[in-house]
Structures are given as C-alpha cells and as structure tokens.
Amino acid sequence: MSVKARDDKPSTSSSIVVGCCQSSSTTPENSIVDYIEEDLEAPNNNTLFHAANIIENGEKIPVGIISKKKASIDFTFPKRPKVDIEFQDVRYTVKTFSFKQREFEKKEILHGVSGSFRSGQLVAIMGPSGAGKSTLLNILAGYVETGVSGKITVNGKNRSSNSENFRNASAYIHQDDALRPYLTVREAMIVAAHLKLGFSVTKEYKLQLIHSILELLGLETRFNTECGRLSGGQKKRMSIALELISNPSNVFLDEPTTGLDSSSCTSCISLLKRLAQEGRTIVCTIHQPSALVFEMFDKLYAVSQGNCIYQGPIKELVPFMSDHGLECPSYHNPADFLIEIAVGEYDVDMSKMMAGAVKKFNEERDTYYLGTFSRDNYILADAGENFDNGKVAVYKFGTVDNNNEDINVKRYRISRGSKDDGRKFRIKNPNERASIFMQFLILFERNFKASIRNAFLIYARLITHICIAPMFGYLYHNVGYDATHTFGNYVYLYGSILLIVYTGKMSVVLSFPLEMETLRREHFNRWYNLIPYYFSIILFEIPFQLLCTFFYVCGSYFLTGNYLENYRFALFTTMCLLATISAQAWGFFIGSTMSIKIAVFIGPILAVLFSVFGFCTRYVDINRMFQWMWHISYFRAGFHGVLDTVYGMNRTDLWCPPQTEFNYCHFRKPDVFLREVSISGFETYKNIYLMTGVIITMHILTILTLWFKLNKR
Known part of the structure; x- marks a missing residue:
C-alpha cells in the first residue's frame, strides 16, 4: 500500500470558499487503500470528504459533521x-x-x-x-x-x-x-465477496477488500453488528458496500x-x-x-x-x-x-x-x-447529419493549403452502434463468479445461519409436533388393534395426515413472498443463479420438515397400538413423509405465485379441497366435474397409503373384546373395513408414485414461476 499526504493550499480570502468535490489523486491500480497520514486523529469515515475542502481564513473547517480537523482514507479500486x-x-x-x-x-x-x-x-x-x-x-x-x-x-x-x-x-x-437482518456486517460482506469474486482470488485479498470498503463507508466499527440493528444511514451505506465488492x-x-x-x-x-x-x-x-x-x-x-x-x-x-x-x-x-x-x-x-x-x-x-x-483529428459533422441510420458523420482534417489558407476536409463515417453492424x-x-455448486454451499450456509439465529419459528414447529404427538397418542390410545375402535383409528390416521399437511404447507407458504424483493435485487445484480438459491432453500426446509414429521410419527404411532411389523411402520412413516413434502411443495408454489395476503388465504383453501377427497367420500359419489381432483390429490394418496399400511397387506384379524355383544366385531377382518371405506384394491406403490410426481412437478413449476418473475422486466 502506498502512503501519501494531501496537499491543500489554503485560501487567503476571509470568506468561506467551498471547493466542492475535488478530484482525488491517482493511485496504482493494484493499490486497494491509501492512507493519509497527518498529525491529526484520522477518522474512519469519509463523510468528511467535503469538510476537507472547506476553507475559512486559510484553515479547513468542518461542515456540521465534525468538530475538529480530521483526515480521511482515500480508497482506490482496481x-x-x-x-x-x-x-x-x-x-x-x-x-x-x-x-x-x-x-x-x-x-x-x-x-x-x-x-x-x-x-x-x-x-x-x-x-x-x-x-x-x-x-x-x-x-x-x-x-x-x-x-x-x-x-x-x-x-x-x-x-x-x-x-x-x-x-x-x-x-x-x-x-x-x-438486507439480511440476522447476518452480521462481516458475514454479509464475506458472502457477497465469495459470490461476486468467486474463488480465483485469495481469502486474504477478499478480507482486505472488505475492510477497506467498510472503512471507506465508515462501517468498520459495525463489523460484528447484525444488519438488522444498523441505523437507517448505516443500512444505506451497507447496501452500497455490498455492491462495491464487484467494483461496478x-x-x-x-x-x-x-x-x-x-x-x-x-x-x-x-x-x-x-x-x-x-x-x-x-x-x-x-x-x-x-x-x-x-x-x-x-x-x-x-x-x-x-x-x-x-x-x-x-x-x-x-x-x-x-x-x-x-x-x-x-x-x-x-x-x-x-x-x-x-x-x-x-x-x-x-x-x-x-x-x-x-x-x-x-x-x-x-x-x-x-x-x-480530437485525439485523432476528428471533428463532428453538423448536428443535422449526426445520427442517420445509426452512424455519426465526422470529418478529418487534411493539410492546410498556404495559398488560399483553406483546409482540405475529407469525410469519414464511423459506426455508433448501428444495428446493421452487429x-x-x-x-x-475481471471477476469470475462462484460456480453453481459453490453458490449453493454459500447460500445454504447463509440461510442456515439466519434460520438458527431466528430460531423461534424453528423451535415452534419442532415443539408443536413433539407436543401434539402424545396428545393424539393418548386420545386414541390402543385403537390400532381393537376391532371395535376401527373408526377411531380411522380418525387418528386422517388427523395425522391433516396435521402434517397443514404444517408442511403453511410453514413455507410465506417463504418466497417475504424473500422476493431481496431475491429480485440480488439476482438482478448477478450475485447468484436461481437454481442454487432455490436448492439452498428447499434443502434446508425439506430435512427439517421430515425431522418434525418423524418425531410426530414416533410419538403417536406406538401409543395408538398400530405397530405390528417393522415394515408396516417403515411404510407408514414413508407415506407420512411424502404427504408432508408434497404439501410443502404446494406451499412453495403458492408462495411463489401469489402475494402474502392471497397466499395465506389460498393455502388453507386448497388444503381443504384436497382433504375432502378420500375421507368418507367414495370415488363413485364424486361429481364427474371434480373427479380429476381425486386423482391428483396428494392428501388422498397419503391418507389411503397409511390406511393400506395399517389395514392392508394381508393383515391378520383384529382383536375383538370378549364382552362384545354376541362376541361379534364387524371389522374383525381388516379387508372388510377397507371395502367399507372404498379403498380396497389400491396398491401402495401407486400412491408413492403419485406423491413423488406431485413433489417433482410442483418444485419445477415453482422454479419456472420464480424464473419468470425474476426475468420479467
């Protein structure tokens, strides 16, 4: 780094002279920060730029920003x-x-x-x-x-x-x-540096550049402050600092x-x-x-x-x-x-x-x-001839004829961006952005840190599933093997699917509406591509929702007495996980296509519509106009799937209590119950295929919707 001192010549006038915004001196291209060394205390804020140019009676004075003379830091980008x-x-x-x-x-x-x-x-x-x-x-x-x-x-x-x-x-x-309110100034700048500069430059260079920019903007004292705690002026300067990393x-x-x-x-x-x-x-x-x-x-x-x-x-x-x-x-x-x-x-x-x-x-x-x-001895033609067909008419001076003192002029045309010349x-x-994979890792880490620091929603979702599990378990205690409580178990299974569908959908339906403005700005300024950003979101949300659902299933399934074989529990868990991820995919799609007010209204409405099909509603009783919804209902597929894992697959007869009148239980045989609710003959793997298809399709539609919004100008 080069070191130089500012040489300002004081004015001899007794009046105040505003020498506004004088040009800064040139510095070597590889220099990042040049310090001005004076015998005064050097501030860490270039808000004094104009104050340094104000002179009264031969001395510099401040302009409402400082109370005494200070020096500033000259900053020069490549x-x-x-x-x-x-x-x-x-x-x-x-x-x-x-x-x-x-x-x-x-x-x-x-x-x-x-x-x-x-x-x-x-x-x-x-x-x-x-x-x-x-x-x-x-x-x-x-x-x-x-x-x-x-x-x-x-x-x-x-x-x-x-x-x-x-x-x-x-x-x-x-x-x-x-700004990302839960990231510190340092973390936000490092993320921007990694995304914008890639990894072709060293980490030391990035840190040096970050420190230099923050010093230039007077934010070095806020290095470890969360962006959400910055003042209004500091947030504005922080927004500028993030974009200066790419040296636009x-x-x-x-x-x-x-x-x-x-x-x-x-x-x-x-x-x-x-x-x-x-x-x-x-x-x-x-x-x-x-x-x-x-x-x-x-x-x-x-x-x-x-x-x-x-x-x-x-x-x-x-x-x-x-x-x-x-x-x-x-x-x-x-x-x-x-x-x-x-x-x-x-x-x-x-x-x-x-x-x-x-x-x-x-x-x-x-x-x-x-x-x-003028460097090439060119002069423009008359204004009337300037922009004909996308070209500018110019003249080039020839030699002067000493006899008549005339100038021989030759006419040339140079291109000014004609569409014809292409x-x-x-x-x-000069900076290569981070690769797609590295963009994903950086954005995933950023999303993970922000989510952990805003942990209230995470804890609320996790605790809700953990607490409701024993409530459902004791409410429907041991109904799984009792032939006289078959409909009680039916309601438990329906309630379980309803719970995980709603928590899966509504927990993410606001993800993109709240993020859309930030996403649009960062994507427009070429921080990252859409695909790594999208995967950084869903690969955090999907595992967490799977974890919440798994806690609920483990906490309620065994208390209801549905456990018979390991493979039944595994299939039951799989159907629940697919159902909640299908609902989550719908939540992402709804959030990406609608505003906040509409999304929080449409989300539950669609969940109710899909939940109608398959619960106490036979396919033959559905109007032909709405039968297509029965086929695409992920709720119906998940509900029928868990019913089949509990009562299908050649399950043995249910237990009938001895005190039952005439010692008769109508639903002793599980197949009788499946026929009663009109789901006998359905194969579980088809429901798995349907929900998997819904997950993939809705995520693709969400990506296309976001791409359209980001590129709609």
Whole structure:
C-alpha cells in the first residue's frame, strides 16, 4: 500500500470558499487503500470528504459533521472500463384496464426523453413525485424493459435487451434496503465477496477488500453488528458496500437519501461523489436535496410530467432558469426553486424549457464527441447529419493549403452502434463468479445461519409436533388393534395426515413472498443463479420438515397400538413423509405465485379441497366435474397409503373384546373395513408414485414461476 499526504493550499480570502468535490489523486491500480497520514486523529469515515475542502481564513473547517480537523482514507479500486450511457427518444408506456370504458388503455409515462451520463459524473435525476424519475432510472439500469421504446447506447454501442454484459458492469441499489437482518456486517460482506469474486482470488485479498470498503463507508466499527440493528444511514451505506465488492463501472441508486437526516445525507452523497471521481458513472434519483447536497452533484437531469426540463451542470441551472425568465431568489435553494417550477407554481411555458433542455443535450453531445475524436483529428459533422441510420458523420482534417489558407476536409463515417453492424456493448468481467455448486454451499450456509439465529419459528414447529404427538397418542390410545375402535383409528390416521399437511404447507407458504424483493435485487445484480438459491432453500426446509414429521410419527404411532411389523411402520412413516413434502411443495408454489395476503388465504383453501377427497367420500359419489381432483390429490394418496399400511397387506384379524355383544366385531377382518371405506384394491406403490410426481412437478413449476418473475422486466 502506498502512503501519501494531501496537499491543500489554503485560501487567503476571509470568506468561506467551498471547493466542492475535488478530484482525488491517482493511485496504482493494484493499490486497494491509501492512507493519509497527518498529525491529526484520522477518522474512519469519509463523510468528511467535503469538510476537507472547506476553507475559512486559510484553515479547513468542518461542515456540521465534525468538530475538529480530521483526515480521511482515500480508497482506490482496481481500474474498470469507463461506461458512458446515452439515450434518445426514450418512451415508457403502460397498459391499464378502464372499468368505465371496459377496455385496456395505454398511458405514456415518459414522453421521448433524451440525455447522456458520462463516466466520472455524479448525476442526479430530480423531479417532483410522479414525474417519472424512478421510471427513467429503472429503464437505464435495465430493470424495466416492457413498454420501453427508444435507443439506449453504452459507450456508443447499442445495449441489447437484458444485456448480461451491461449488468456485469452495473449495480442497482433500490430505495428500500433489503438486507439480511440476522447476518452480521462481516458475514454479509464475506458472502457477497465469495459470490461476486468467486474463488480465483485469495481469502486474504477478499478480507482486505472488505475492510477497506467498510472503512471507506465508515462501517468498520459495525463489523460484528447484525444488519438488522444498523441505523437507517448505516443500512444505506451497507447496501452500497455490498455492491462495491464487484467494483461496478456504473451504479444506479433510487433515492439514496430517503429517510436519512441531513448529516447522513451529506455522508451518503459524499461517498457517491468519491466513487464517481474514480471513473464510475453514478446515477441516482433524488427528491428535494439541501443546498449543500445539491452542490455535490456534477450534473442534473430534471424531469416534470415525463419530460426533461433541464440537463446539464449544476452551476448552469440558475443561468438556464434566468434565460427563461425565472429568477431564483437570493438565499433560495435552486433545487427547491426548480421543484416549484416543475409542479407548476410559476406561470412558465414548459415547452420552452423542454426545448432548451434538448438544445443543451445536443451541445453537450457534440462537445463530448469533438473531445473524443480530437485525439485523432476528428471533428463532428453538423448536428443535422449526426445520427442517420445509426452512424455519426465526422470529418478529418487534411493539410492546410498556404495559398488560399483553406483546409482540405475529407469525410469519414464511423459506426455508433448501428444495428446493421452487429456491434453491441461488451465489457470483460475481471471477476469470475462462484460456480453453481459453490453458490449453493454459500447460500445454504447463509440461510442456515439466519434460520438458527431466528430460531423461534424453528423451535415452534419442532415443539408443536413433539407436543401434539402424545396428545393424539393418548386420545386414541390402543385403537390400532381393537376391532371395535376401527373408526377411531380411522380418525387418528386422517388427523395425522391433516396435521402434517397443514404444517408442511403453511410453514413455507410465506417463504418466497417475504424473500422476493431481496431475491429480485440480488439476482438482478448477478450475485447468484436461481437454481442454487432455490436448492439452498428447499434443502434446508425439506430435512427439517421430515425431522418434525418423524418425531410426530414416533410419538403417536406406538401409543395408538398400530405397530405390528417393522415394515408396516417403515411404510407408514414413508407415506407420512411424502404427504408432508408434497404439501410443502404446494406451499412453495403458492408462495411463489401469489402475494402474502392471497397466499395465506389460498393455502388453507386448497388444503381443504384436497382433504375432502378420500375421507368418507367414495370415488363413485364424486361429481364427474371434480373427479380429476381425486386423482391428483396428494392428501388422498397419503391418507389411503397409511390406511393400506395399517389395514392392508394381508393383515391378520383384529382383536375383538370378549364382552362384545354376541362376541361379534364387524371389522374383525381388516379387508372388510377397507371395502367399507372404498379403498380396497389400491396398491401402495401407486400412491408413492403419485406423491413423488406431485413433489417433482410442483418444485419445477415453482422454479419456472420464480424464473419468470425474476426475468420479467
């Protein structure tokens, strides 16, 4: 690690000078952390970034964050390719159903906006609520694709729909923090490092990188704190820290200052400014920033009612508004004044502001390309010739003719991402993600730790099965071998299946609804694939549910007197286990397809529907319209299976008490009882095949449903 000191020249002016967001010095590419050594106490928080640039009477002073001078830590990531984003005539349309018109209607949210965000810039998309700023951010990040039209290019090349290369170079941080509350900061960072960086880098490098990022974000003192115990500002910084591990070239943030106090807001935006200075493209939406926070941004993109009303540097906003007859009052926050204009508090022709914004976009674009091609003596053609058929017209200077002092100009055309040339945005990801198997192991360990620490649900499920087992056992004590209590045993078997079906289904029906937001964000940011995540969930839930069911069976089966041979107990246990896992598979499917409120309602309804078939209901008595449910009912298969293991398979005659009238027991022979309940002739292995098929089918459908939700843009 290199060590260097900051050399700031103090101002001689007696007034306060805000030297906002100066560029950080360059460092070697292999350097991770450079420490600034001064004779002052060094803080572990880069919230002082702007405070270090404020000078009064030749001395640096703090800005409401610290009470004395401190130094900060300069952090430099390995270099990543720079990413410039440009979009033209972007429109977003949604379909809504009108009950009044009784048809679908189209509503346009964005009305052909254009703009460009360059690397090294901290860009703010600002506007009032409902203006379309979050929609625009989602489109640029690739989070929304359906209903989008227009052209989006990255480094001059077309960005394809759902571009994997673009997502490799990007990170999207949502407004709401979806952290794993039961993991510590250290554990969450290590999991992210293993998933994002794979195992091609050493553990020491990962730990060093983690410590450096946490120091940069001021979270090193929270190293062993659970994420759920972090404050609002710390959670926001933690969300950023998790995505910085992959060193993205561009970062999108949806209202990162929401819910934070002024100090935390300044801290958060200072961090983003530092990241942008290292060459990243940082784009974030912001509602109404303070004057200090507003000045930290390099570029502003203002939207109102789906239209762009300004785009350009922050320092040019006030002159731009002045050109349109809108004088910002003295000591008035320009951001507040712009919001007031956007909501229509001033009588202003918004079409002129939109035209002015388009003009600034064209000027900025031409200036940028002129600077880009000047190294090769290229100059852009007139704006009218720029984007014909996806190509940019440029000229190359020839030699100067001294006689007439004219310049011989030759015209060239260079590709700017034409669809015809097949060029698309590509960027090599220097980090290889963990393999599918390693993703599974990492996610399984994470899920196991979180579940153990949130042990109340686990203990509740386990204790419930253990406690109900002796209750059922003593309630139906010794009914298994008594011919006079056959229907009592029948009810015990039905109640047992009902219990394990409900506990198997309802214990997991909320798994995916509660996890969906976190899953969607982590999957979109390419932490892992869906398959290892899904298996990390079910391979924890399935064994635990099997364990709970096994405890219940062992605790109740023998007390009821059903035990005769070992193979009968083994088959009885197998049928119970298959029934509860079938119900659990249905629970996963219901949870993945429905919202929380609907899932907790539909789950019991389906359990009741399936439980009707097979219990005191003969197949011949079922209406033909519903006979198909009899065939696919896992409840019926499990119930008939346990009946067959208890009373079928050539079981010997049941015991008939001597005091019975006439010494007669109608159900002395088990086959008589099976015929009475209309399940004689059924073969147990068919029920096993049915429940196994239900388990496999429902898990496949759940995976397909989750895949569709995660890839629906």
